Structures are given as C-alpha cells and as structure tokens.
Amino acid sequence: MSRLQRNNQARPILPDRIVLRHLRLPLVHHFETSFGRVNRQETVIVEVHAAGLVGYGESPASAAPFYSAETVHTCLHVMRDFLVPMLRDAARKAVERMPCRDDVTGRSRRLIVDPTELPGIFARVRGHNMAKAGLEAALWDLKARLEHKPLHALYGARRKRIPAGVSLGIEDSIEALLERIRLFVARGYRRIKLKIKPGWDVDVLDRVRAAFPLLPLMVDANSAYSLKDLRHLKRLDRYRLLMIEQPLGWDDIIDHARLQKALRTPICLDESIHSPDDARKAIELGACRIINIKPARVGGPTRALQVHDTCRKLGVPVWCGGLLETGIGRAHNIAIAALPGFLFPGDISGSDRYYKRDVISPPVQVDSRGWISVPRGSGLGFQVDLRRLAEYTTEALKL
Numbered sequence: 001m002s003r004l005q006r007n008n009q010a011r012p013i014l015p016d017r018i019v020l021r022h023l024r025l026p027l028v029h030h031f032e033t034s035f036g037r038v039n040r041q042e043t044v045i046v047e048v049h050a051a052g053l054v055g056y057g058e059s060p061a062s063a064a065p066f067y068s069a070e071t072v073h074t075c076l077h078v079m080r081d082f083l084v085p086m087l088r089d090a091a092r093k094a095v096e097r098m099p100c101r102d103d104v105t106g107r108s109r110r111l112i113v114d115p116t117e118l119p120g121i122f123a124r125v126r127g128h129n130m131a132k133a134g135l136e137a138a139l140w141d142l143k144a145r146l147e148h149k150p151l152h153a154l155y156g157a158r159r160k161r162i163p164a165g166v167s168l169g170i171e172d173s174i175e176a177l178l179e180r181i182r183l184f185v186a187r188g189y190r191r192i193k194l195k196i197k198p199g200w201d202v203d204v205l206d207r208v209r210a211a212f213p214l215l216p217l218m219v220d221a222n223s224a225y226s227l228k229d230l231r232h233l234k235r236l237d238r239y240r241l242l243m244i245e246q247p248l249g250w251d252d253i254i255d256h257a258r259l260q261k262a263l264r265t266p267i268c269l270d271e272s273i274h275s276p277d278d279a280r281k282a283i284e285l286g287a288c289r290i291i292n293i294k295p296a297r298v299g300g301p302t303r304a305l306q307v308h309d310t311c312r313k314l315g316v317p318v319w320c321g322g323l324l325e326t327g328i329g330r331a332h333n334i335a336i337a338a339l340p341g342f343l344f345p346g347d348i349s350g351s352d353r354y355y356k357r358d359v360i361s362p363p364v365q366v367d368s369r370g371w372i373s374v375p376r377g378s379g380l381g382f383q384v385d386l387r388r389l390a391e392y393t394t395e396a397l398k399l
C-alpha cells in the first residue's frame with residue numbers, strides 16, 4: 001500500500017469507555033396495562049465514549065419481566081458480562097486485521113465496528129434483544145455524530161416530521177379515561193390507542209365512540225385474551241378501530257392467524273415479533289395485517305430496519321411503538337419512524353406525556369396539529385442533559 005493510499009484511509013475509532021446507567025424516573029401520570037399499573041419507569045441508558053464524543057442508547061426494559069422477559073437488571077448483567085466483552089473483542093480483532101495501523105492519518109473517521117455488524121457479533125447470545133438494542137443504538141448515535149449527520153439520514157429516512165399518537169392506559173373510571181382522551185385530542189394527537197383487558201373493553205369503547213365518533217382509534221390488549229374469547233373479540237369489529245394490537249398470547253402467531261380470519265379489524269402484532277423472520281412468518285400465516293416495530297424489542301436499529309424492509313416488501317404497513325422511553329430512546333425511535341414504511345402514527349408522544357423533566361433538551365414536542373419534527377442536528381439531534389441524567393441515575397457501571 002502506498003503512503004497516499006494509507007493517508008486516504010478513514011481513521012479507525014475504537015469504543016473507549018462504556019457506561020451503563022440504571023435510571024429511575026417518576027411518570028407524570030400512572031400507566032396501566034393488562035399486566036398492571038406503574039407510577040415510575042426504570043430503564044438503562046448506554047453511553048459509548050470515543051474520540052471525545054459520546055453516543056447514547058437506551059434499553060427500556062422496565063423493572064419487572066411483564067411486557068417481556070427482560071428487566072433492567074438482566075440488561076445490565078448481559079451487557080456487562082457478555083455483550084460489552086464481545087464488542088471489545090470484535091474491535092480488537094478488527095484492529096489486528098487492519099494494515100499499517102500505526103500510520104492511518106486520514107481525516108474522515110470510521111467506527112472500527114460498524115453498528116450494522118453488531119447483530120452478527122451478538123448472535124451467540126440468544127434473546128436479550130433490549131440489552132443488544134441499547135448498545136447498538138449508542139453505536140449508531142456515535143457513528144452519526146462522527147459523520148456530522150443526523151441519525152435518520154444514516155437510515156436513509158427522509159421525512160421531516162412524523163405524526164404523533166398516544167397510548168392511554170386503563171383508568172379507574174370511563175369518565176377519567178374520557179377526560180384523558182379530551183386532553184390529548186386538544187393537544188393535537190393524530191391517533192389514540194387505548195389499553196384494554198377483559199372487563200375494560202366494549203363498555204369503554206361504546207362510550208368513547210359515542211363521544212368521539214370519528215377519532216382515529218385503536219386498542220392494545222397486551223395478550224389479555226385467548227381464542228376462548230373469540231365471540232367476545234368479534235364485538236370489537238363494531239368500533240371502526242384502526243387495528244387491535246396483540247390480543248392473544250405474547251409468544252403466539254398461530255391463534256392470531258385463526259382470530260384474524262374471524263375479524264374484519266386488522267390485527268397488529270407487538271410482543272410476538274422479535275426478528276425480521278418472525279415478521280415474515282406472521283405475515284405468511286396471516287396472523288396480522290400490521291406490525292408494531294419497537295427497535296428495542298427486535299434487537300436494535302439494524303434489525304428494526306430489516307423488519308421495516310421485510311414488511312414493506314410484503315405490503316404490510318408498520319408503525320413505531322414505544323416502551324415509555326426517556327428522550328434518548330424516543331429520539332432513536334423518531335429517527336426510525338422517519339422511514340417510508342411507517343404508515344400509521346406511532347406511540348411516539350411528547351416528553352411531557354411521560355416525564356416532567358426529560359433527559360434531553362429541548363424535550364420532544366408535539367405541535368398543535370399533532371406533528372413531531374425530525375431533528376436535523378448530528379446524531380440524535382437532541383442535547384443530552386447531563387445533570388438530569390445524573391439526577392435519575394441510581395447506579396452507573398463504568399466499563
């Protein structure tokens with residue numbers, strides 16, 4: 001290799017310090033699903049430091065293994081003991097493979113391990129998608145900052161704004177829920193999702209539809225029903241719902257296919273989809289007509305992009321779900337939701353819907369017509385508020 005060629009090479013950037021933070025934040029309003037009520041959120045924030053920059057990611061696993069098998073503690077354990085060592089090992093091997101590594105002085109900077117390589121590097125670890133996702137997201141943010149590009153541009157996403165939806169939990173009374181709906185409709189939200197469970201479904205929907213006949217509305221059962229409820233679930237067809245999210249088992253696609261045949265309303269799968277292959281199989285079986293993509297649930301941005309592409313090829317619309325993320329995870333979701341296959345408003349709401357003081361500034365804001373602008377600054381496009389991050393941190397692992 002000539003000196004000139006050598007100088008034209010990008011300078012390789014190695015991840016330096018990695019910090020895993022366990023955060024605990026009070027919610028502005030309790031959030032109740034078919035698996036229970038929470039008043040605060042726990043999550044893991046990942047920092048990858050390199051070349052004087054920091055990339056941020058989030059593993060929004062929560063404190064209890066109710067939505068998924070992961071918790072904040074399984075994330076911390078699997079990242080510290082397996083994923084971070086695997087990433088470091090891959091970085092070391094990449095350095096060894098590099099020619100003339102002492103003399104690479106090119107001006108552009110390239111991560112020694114590209115974030116798209118992480119699913120392969122982590123493949124030996126089964127499951128633990130949220131742990132994988134937090135680390136991969138931090139690497140994407142870092143890559144975007146190194147290249148002075150906004151994250152969505154790295155994904156090839158072009159939208160300048162995305163429509164905001166909101167997911168409203170189970171309340172103590174239908175009146176209280178109607179009040180919540182009025183509040184978010186007045187704030188401009190373009191779609192409302194209601195959590196349902198047996199005993200909190202058709203009566204609620206009767207009242208909501210009477211008050212809001214034209215509201216873009218959907219429901220999410222978080223696996224609260226079974227095929228035994230088939231006749232009951234058919235009653236949901238009356239309410240002109242955009243979709244019914246995850247009515248049946250969290251690990252099922254077979255019964256969902258049976259149910260979808262009996263319903264006019266599209267089924268949307270959330271919990272059942274962990275990979276691009278899961279998405280393909282569910283669609284081939286007819287288990288759903290729509291898919292909720294949560295990058296954290298499918299193992300990170302690279303796999304979220306693959307699920308998006310798979311669904312797009314098969315003509316199935318997707319939208320971006322949420323897991324009560326802080327502004328960091330939410331900013332990552334905004335970047336993904338700017339892709340063209342995201343055809344419904346997501347569970348991407350303003351910071352003020354979740355937290356009084358978010359960890360980013362400015363907070364995520366929804367305009368009066370229900371749009372969120374996709375930021376144009378480099379990386380996440382939001383400033384991380386280090387004071388707030390420290391304030392909410394209960395434990396930090398410096399690796």
Ligand code: OSB
Nearest residue numbers: 067167222321322323324325347
């Ligand atoms: O099923 O989509 C879900 C929150 C926590 C766990 C599961 C779910 C949700 C939401 C809220 O519906 C999404 C959000 O606004 O972040």
Ligand code: MG
Nearest residue numbers: 220245246270
């Ligand atoms: Mg859901």
